[in-house]
Amino acid sequence: MKNSIKKIFKYLIFILLISNLYSFEIVTKSKISEVVVYPDSALITRVASIELKTGDYQVIFPDIIPEIDENSLRVSASGDAKVKLFSVELKKEYLEEVPSEKIKQLKNEIQKLEDEIVRQQNLKTILSEEKNFLNSIILFSKEQIPKDLVTKMPTTKDLDEILKFLDVKLKENYSQVMDCELKIRELTNKVDVLKRELSEISTPQKKLKRSILVNLEVLKPGNLNLNVSYLVRGASWQPLYDARANFEKSEVELVSYGVVRQTTGEDWEDVEITLSTAKTAIPGRMPEVSSWFLRPYQPPIIKEERPVPMLAPGAGAPLQIKHAVVEYKGTAVVYKIPRKATIKSDGSEHKLPISSQILNAKFEYSAYPRASNYAYLRSRVTNAKDLQLLAGRVNIFLEGDFVGTSTIDNVAPSEEFDLYLGIDENVKVKKECLEKKVDDVLIGGISSPTRKTTFKYKITIENYKNKKIKMNLFESMPVSENERIKVKISNVSLQPTEKDSADKKGVWLWVLELEPKQKQQIFYTFSVEHPRDMQVEGL
Numbered sequence: 001m002k003n004s005i006k007k008i009f010k011y012l013i014f015i016l017l018i019s020n021l022y023s024f025e026i027v028t029k030s031k032i033s034e035v036v037v038y039p040d041s042a043l044i045t046r047v048a049s050i051e052l053k054t055g056d057y058q059v060i061f062p063d064i065i066p067e068i069d070e071n072s073l074r075v076s077a078s079g080d081a082k083v084k085l086f087s088v089e090l091k092k093e094y095l096e097e098v099p100s101e102k103i104k105q106l107k108n109e110i111q112k113l114e115d116e117i118v119r120q121q122n123l124k125t126i127l128s129e130e131k132n133f134l135n136s137i138i139l140f141s142k143e144q145i146p147k148d149l150v151t152k153m154p155t156t157k158d159l160d161e162i163l164k165f166l167d168v169k170l171k172e173n174y175s176q177v178m179d180c181e182l183k184i185r186e187l188t189n190k191v192d193v194l195k196r197e198l199s200e201i202s203t204p205q206k207k208l209k210r211s212i213l214v215n216l217e218v219l220k221p222g223n224l225n226l227n228v229s230y231l232v233r234g235a236s237w238q239p240l241y242d243a244r245a246n247f248e249k250s251e252v253e254l255v256s257y258g259v260v261r262q263t264t265g266e267d268w269e270d271v272e273i274t275l276s277t278a279k280t281a282i283p284g285r286m287p288e289v290s291s292w293f294l295r296p297y298q299p300p301i302i303k304e305e306r307p308v309p310m311l312a313p314g315a316g317a318p319l320q321i322k323h324a325v326v327e328y329k330g331t332a333v334v335y336k337i338p339r340k341a342t343i344k345s346d347g348s349e350h351k352l353p354i355s356s357q358i359l360n361a362k363f364e365y366s367a368y369p370r371a372s373n374y375a376y377l378r379s380r381v382t383n384a385k386d387l388q389l390l391a392g393r394v395n396i397f398l399e400g401d402f403v404g405t406s407t408i409d410n411v412a413p414s415e416e417f418d419l420y421l422g423i424d425e426n427v428k429v430k431k432e433c434l435e436k437k438v439d440d441v442l443i444g445g446i447s448s449p450t451r452k453t454t455f456k457y458k459i460t461i462e463n464y465k466n467k468k469i470k471m472n473l474f475e476s477m478p479v480s481e482n483e484r485i486k487v488k489i490s491n492v493s494l495q496p497t498e499k500d501s502a503d504k505k506g507v508w509l510w511v512l513e514l515e516p517k518q519k520q521q522i523f524y525t526f527s528v529e530h531p532r533d534m535q536v537e538g539l
Helices: 002-021 100-151 157-199
Strands: 026-029 031-037 042-052 056-059 068-079 082-097 205-220 222-232 235-246 253-262 268-276 332-338 341-343 349-358 362-367 375-383 392-398 400-406 418-442 446-464 469-476 486-490 507-514 519-531
Touching: 031 235, 031 253, 042 056, 042 068, 068 205, 082 222, 100 157, 157 222, 205 222, 222 332, 235 418, 253 268, 253 341, 253 375, 268 349, 341 349, 349 375, 362 418, 392 418, 400 418, 418 469, 446 469, 446 507, 507 519
Parallel strands: 026 056, 031 268, 235 392, 362 469
Antiparallel strands: 031 042, 042 222, 056 205, 068 222, 082 205, 235 253, 253 349, 268 332, 268 341, 362 375, 375 418, 392 400, 418 446, 446 519, 469 507, 486 519
C-alpha cells in the first residue's frame, strides 16, 4: 500500500515538473490600435485582449503582413492579470503555394480580352473599308458634278442631301474608329496587367508568413491587454496649410494639416494617429570621435584608367551609391490627431487636421519688377505660443476664392513671420526701358577707348482696389565691383525710402501708400562706363 502511494506521489511530481517545462501556445486575434507616422516610416501598435490563468504562455500574433524592422519590436501589457514579460520575436515561415485555380482564372480572362481585341481590330478594318468607300463617293462627286453642270444643273436639294449624307457618315465613321482604338488600348492595358500577374504566380512560389511571438508568465490570472509595436516602411506624411485671408477683419485663418500616405500592405482601420518629425533612420549612437590633423596639401596621384570588366549584378565589390544631403534642424515635433482615422494602403492622400488659428494680420504688398511684374500680397502675423509650424506648402484663399499656392518656413511658437498670400491682379506693376543709348565714338569717327551705356527706366504701380494699400517696391541698381567699371545713377524722380535695403548693396526700397485708383510712377537713369574691349557681366 505504501509503495503504491509513493508511486502515485512520484508520478504527480513528475507531471508537475513536465508541465512547467512547456508553455501554453495561444494564437490570438489582434487589431491595429495606434500608428505613429514618421516622414519615412510608421510605428504600428497592435493590441490583443486575452483571458489568462497562471502559467507560462507563448502568445502568437499571426498574419503580420508588412516587412518589419525586427530591432524595433516592443511589447507591453496592462489589465487585471499580473504578468512577467520575457521576450518578443519575429517568426518567418515559407509556405509552398501553387495557385492553380488562380492561374486558370487568369488565363481565361486573358483569352476573353484577346478575343475582344481581335473583334475590335476586325471592326476597325471594316470601318476603314467603309471610309475608303465614302472617299470614293467624294472623288466621284468631284469629277461627276462638273460634267453634269454642262448638261444639267443638279438641284440644290440633291447637292444638300449628298453633302449631308457624306458629312453624317464620315463623322459616324470617325467616331466609331476612335471608339475602336480606345477600346483596343484599354483592353491591351488590361491584358498586360493580367499577364504580369500570371507571370508572377505561374511558377511555384514560397509565401512568407510572419508571426510575432510573445513569451510571458502569468503570476495572477485575469484579463490582459497585450500590445506589440513594430516599425514598417511604406508610410510618410508632410505638412500642408490653408490660409484664408479676410481683408475686412484684417486677419488670416491658418489651418494646419498632416497629409498621410501609406502602402504598407494593410489598411489602418479607425486607429489613433500621431504625426512625428523624428528621423528614424538616424543611428542612435554618436559617431566615433577622431583627431583632426593638418598636413601639407599633396595633390592626388592620378592613375591611368583601364577598362573595367563588366560584372554580373551582385558580383564583385558593392557599388558606391551617392546619397542626397539630408538636413536636420531642431528636435522632433509630435502632433497627436484628436480623432481616429482610417488610412487605406493604396498610396492615396489623407488630410488630417492638426490645428486652426486666427491670426491678426497687417496686409501689405511687395513688388520686385526686375524679376516679376506682379504685386505679391504679404501679411505679417504671429504664431500661437504653443504651436510649432513646419515648413510646407500653403493653399491660399482670398475672400473665399482659391488663388494659388505659397510656402512657409519653420516657425517657432510665438514667432512673428511673413505669410505670403500670392499675387493680386488688382494691383498692377510694370517696368519699362524708355531709352538705351550707347556712346563709344569720339569726334571724327574715331573709336573711344571707353564705352558708355545709358539706360532710362520707368516703373508704374496702379491700385485698382477699392481701398488704400501699402506697397514695398524693391529695385536693384547696378553696383560696380571693378574700379574700371563706373556706374552713375541720376534723374531719380522719387528718392527711395532705403538704399542698400536688408544690407544688400544696390537694393533700393520705396515704401508707398496708394489710394484707390491711384497711379504712381518712378523714373530713374543710370549709366555704365567701362573699357571698350571689356565685356561686362550682368549688363
